[in-house]
Amino acid sequence: MLANSEQFLRQKNLIGGEWVDADSGETIEVTNPATGEVIGTVPKCGKAETKRAIEAAQTAFESFSRTSALERAQMLRALHDTIMDNQESLARLLSTEQGKSLMEARGEVGMSAAYVLWYAEEARRVYGDVVPSPWADRRLMVIRQPVGVIGAITPWNFPSSMLARKIAPAIAAGCTSVAKPASETPYSGLAWGALAEEAGIPAGVVNVVTGSAAQIGGELTKNPIVRKITFTGSTQIGKLLIKQCAGTVKKVSMELGGNAPFIVFDDADLDRAIEGAMIAKFRNSGQTCVCTNRFLVQSKIYNKFVDRLAEEADKLKVGNGLEDGTQQGPLINESAVETVEGMVADAVNKGGKIAAGGKRHSLGGTFFEPTVIANAKPRMRFTKEEIFGPLAPVYRFRREEEAIKLANETVFGLAAYFYTSDLGRAYRVMEGLKYGLVGVNEGMITTVEAPFGGFKESGMGKEGGHQGIEDYLDSKYVCIGGLGM
Ligand code: NAP
Numbered sequence: 001m002l003a004n005s006e007q008f009l010r011q012k013n014l015i016g017g018e019w020v021d022a023d024s025g026e027t028i029e030v031t032n033p034a035t036g037e038v039i040g041t042v043p044k045c046g047k048a049e050t051k052r053a054i055e056a057a058q059t060a061f062e063s064f065s066r067t068s069a070l071e072r073a074q075m076l077r078a079l080h081d082t083i084m085d086n087q088e089s090l091a092r093l094l095s096t097e098q099g100k101s102l103m104e105a106r107g108e109v110g111m112s113a114a115y116v117l118w119y120a121e122e123a124r125r126v127y128g129d130v131v132p133s134p135w136a137d138r139r140l141m142v143i144r145q146p147v148g149v150i151g152a153i154t155p156w157n158f159p160s161s162m163l164a165r166k167i168a169p170a171i172a173a174g175c176t177s178v179a180k181p182a183s184e185t186p187y188s189g190l191a192w193g194a195l196a197e198e199a200g201i202p203a204g205v206v207n208v209v210t211g212s213a214a215q216i217g218g219e220l221t222k223n224p225i226v227r228k229i230t231f232t233g234s235t236q237i238g239k240l241l242i243k244q245c246a247g248t249v250k251k252v253s254m255e256l257g258g259n260a261p262f263i264v265f266d267d268a269d270l271d272r273a274i275e276g277a278m279i280a281k282f283r284n285s286g287q288t289c290v291c292t293n294r295f296l297v298q299s300k301i302y303n304k305f306v307d308r309l310a311e312e313a314d315k316l317k318v319g320n321g322l323e324d325g326t327q328q329g330p331l332i333n334e335s336a337v338e339t340v341e342g343m344v345a346d347a348v349n350k351g352g353k354i355a356a357g358g359k360r361h362s363l364g365g366t367f368f369e370p371t372v373i374a375n376a377k378p379r380m381r382f383t384k385e386e387i388f389g390p391l392a393p394v395y396r397f398r399r400e401e402e403a404i405k406l407a408n409e410t411v412f413g414l415a416a417y418f419y420t421s422d423l424g425r426a427y428r429v430m431e432g433l434k435y436g437l438v439g440v441n442e443g444m445i446t447t448v449e450a451p452f453g454g455f456k457e458s459g460m461g462k463e464g465g466h467q468g469i470e471d472y473l474d475s476k477y478v479c480i481g482g483l484g485m
Contacts, residue, residue, distance in 0.1 A: 007194070008086070008093050013043050013210055014193035016056030017203025022211060023048055028183055033099040033330045033366055034320040042186045045211035050178065050219035053207040057149040057176040058225050060204025065146050065174040069124045076120035076171055079199040083113040090191060094160055095321040097185045099329035099366075100284050102322055111448070112164035115464065118448040122469050123172035138481040144473045146174035147251060148227035151220030153180045153213075153241070155233040156332055157287045157388075159188035162232045162255075165452070165463040167192055167206060173472035175228075178207045178220060182233075184332055186210045217241060224248045228471060231255070232289075235412075235457050253461025253471045255289070255453060257386045258414030261407035262292040262443075263429070265400070266300040268419035269441070274308045276443025277392075280417055282316060282370055283444070285328050286390040287336070289458075290415035290437065290446065293387050294376070295394040296403050302396050306374045309392060310356035313370035318361050330366040331389055337366050340389035346381045347373050347393065357390070384410065400425060404432040413455030417443055436462075 011027075012019040020043070021027075027041035043049075083090065091105035098105070131140040152166040163179055170177045181189020189208055196206040209216055217237075220226055221244035231241050232255040245252050262280055264273045280292045297305045321329035331337050337360065344358055357369030368390055376382070376393035383393075397403045407416055416435040420426055426440050436454040439445040446452060451465035461471050 008089055008191040009040055009187055010190040010194055011040050011042055013045055013049065013053075014190070014197075014206070014208045015049065015053045016059070016207065017197075020049070022046070028186075028211065030097055030184070030186060032096050033332055034322070036365060039096060039187070042190065042210040045209045046215035047219045049211070050209055050216045051223065053178045053209050054149055054151075054219070054223050054225050056204040057178050057207055060202060061146075061149055061176045064176055064202060064205050067174065069126065072171055072174060073120045073123040075199060075201050076116050076123060076168060079168075079171075079195060079201065080113050080116040080120060082195050082199045083109065083116065086195070087113070090160065090188070092322065093191065094185075094188045095329070097187050098156060098159060098321075099332060100321050101326045101329055104284060105321065108158055108161050112160045114448045115161065115164040116168045118464070119168035119172040119469065122169070122466060125466070126173065126469065126473065135481070137483045137485045138479055139483060140480075141478050143476050143478060145476060147472055147474050148175060149225050150175050150177045150228040150230060150472065151180070151226045152177055153217060153220070153229070153231045153233065154182060154189060156182035156184040157284060157289070159185035160191070163189055163192050165468065166230045167196075169463075169469040169472050171201065171205065173469055175472050176205045176207075178209060178226070180209055180213070180216045180220070183210065183213065218244065221245050221250070222247060226250060228252070230461070230471065238459065251471055253463070254459035255461075255463060256414075256457060256459040257412060258289045258291070258454065258458055259293045259384070259386055259410040259412040260290055260415040260417065260435075262295045263403045263407060263416075263418035264295065264297045264301060264305055265403075265418070265420040265422070265425065266298040267421045267425075268301065269421060270301065270304060270308065272441060273305070273419040274312060276417060276419065276439070276441070277309055278312050278443070280439070280443035281392045282313070282328060282390055285331055285368070287332065287388050291388070292392065292417065293382060294406075295392055296397050296406055297394055298403070299396055299398050302394070306355050306372065306394050309394065310372045313356040313372050313392065316370045318363065318367055318370070328370060328390060331368055332366070334366060336389060337368055340368055340371075340387065340391050343380075343382050343385070343387060343391060344371060344373065347376065350377060350380050352376055352380060352393070355394075378406075386412075400429065404429060408432075408434045411457040414458035415439070415445075
């Protein structure tokens with residue numbers, strides 16, 4: 001099955017240009033969530049190996065930070081081409097360890113390459129400033145330099161593209177990195193090491209370690225050599241890492257959890273809203289940080305919307321991501337299935353009505369039926385908690401202000417979507433939503449050209465866009481005096 005992906009199935013870690021095992025020789029098994037089969041193992045590294053990776057990154061930084069912007073842009077272009085030359089193998093590997101459909105996996109790998117290309121272009125536009133001087137004999141400027149070694153920790157739901165958003169701007173800025181991919185999906189992370197080597201990026205610029213999250217994360221956050229931590233994952237772990245970084249006052253950027261509202265007004269184009277709803281809810285089996293957590297639908301259109309959404313959910317083809325035609329793969333693990341099951345039971349106990357799905361799929365394992373719950377109420381668990389599964393609760397509202405208030409009643413603030421054909425309303429609602437990303441009549445809006453990042457407990461910092469390189473740079477003010485003018 002992995003015939004074409006074997007070259008990327010790296011069962012070792014990359015530290016300073018060497019592929020190595022854990023000092024203890026211990027490993028972690030990686031399984032295919034669609035079949036439960038063990039795909040292979042990866043090293044179970046800890047503090048000591050992470051420290052060595054950080055030191056290797058520091059050694060590489062000394063020369064890499066002095067390369068020209070043009071050289072780094074060329075390296076990133078080569079990396080982009082290497083990814084695209086191997087898109088199919090990388091997509092198969094990703095689908096095998098993560099479960100998503102091959103179509104979505106190809107899309108994710110393509111997105112990774114697009115981020116790399118974007119930062120190849122941005123590398124050459126890291127401008128400083130010449131500041132008008134208040135002194136006749138002095139000149140002032142601001143230059144921008146790479147922060148140094150960065151630590152990057154990523155989740156299992158987008159194991160390729162979440163690292164692309166970190167490794168690519170780091171290289172563009174002249175930083176070196178130590179990456180720690182999620183234990184469930186380490187191969188797409190380790191593949192970045194293999195790809196960087198193939199693209200001719202110098203040894204030590206990209207290091208990848210797998211293993212004990214607490215030990216690796218502990219060393220990355222406490223070691224004073226590391227100057228920035230970039231994390232994508234749960235809000236709970238993000239808060240812990242922010243605390244751990246305080247001791248050495250590192251820069252942090254955090255892409256954390258979400259609780260996206262999807263508002264449908266009576267005046268919306270229903271066909272368009274349903275199309276957007278399906279993407280915004282069921283993509284990656286509902287396991288994305290920008291997936292709709294709450295559908296808020298205005299009274300007049302409510303019943304029609306629920307019927308149409310249930311009808312479309314019932315049509316989704318559930319199966320092994322590698323099989324032709326699969327639209328929804330398995331959930332990542334048993335605990336994810338239990339969370340969704342628990343939320344369905346809680347909703348039904350509190351008056352929710354199952355309009356589609358509602359239980360484990362007949363395929364068994366971690367497959368779950370695409371589910372729609374009508375009559376959702378604020379007292380139900382999914383109102384406050386991230387679902388991270390194929391479960392769509394639909395709430396009813398009457399007035400525009402009520403919709404905005406309900407949408408904002410959460411500690412999260414990542415993505416929000418709404419559908420209306422009234423231009424005035426589009427502006428009012430867009431401005432009223434306390435979210436970092438807003439889709440107006442669109443259900444999927446992520447693109448490399450735009451800044452991605454949340455408000456409130458969804459995080460800080462932006463990835464993508466021209467803003468996405470900022471956190472990898474320090475601004476240095478320079479005053480040149482004694483010019484005798
Ligand atoms: P998670 O449990 O927070 O894990 C994310 C990463 O953190 C994994 O690599 C994990 O390693 C590591 N980790 C766990 N404990 C750690 C510790 N004590 N110190 C350092 N690292 C630690 O999140 P997840 O379940 O993988 O991912 C789902 C979450 O990510 C959701 O909340 C989702 O919304 C969020 N997410 C956000 C974005 C965004 O851009 N805002 C994008 C995608 C996902 P192990 O795998 O080894 O445990």
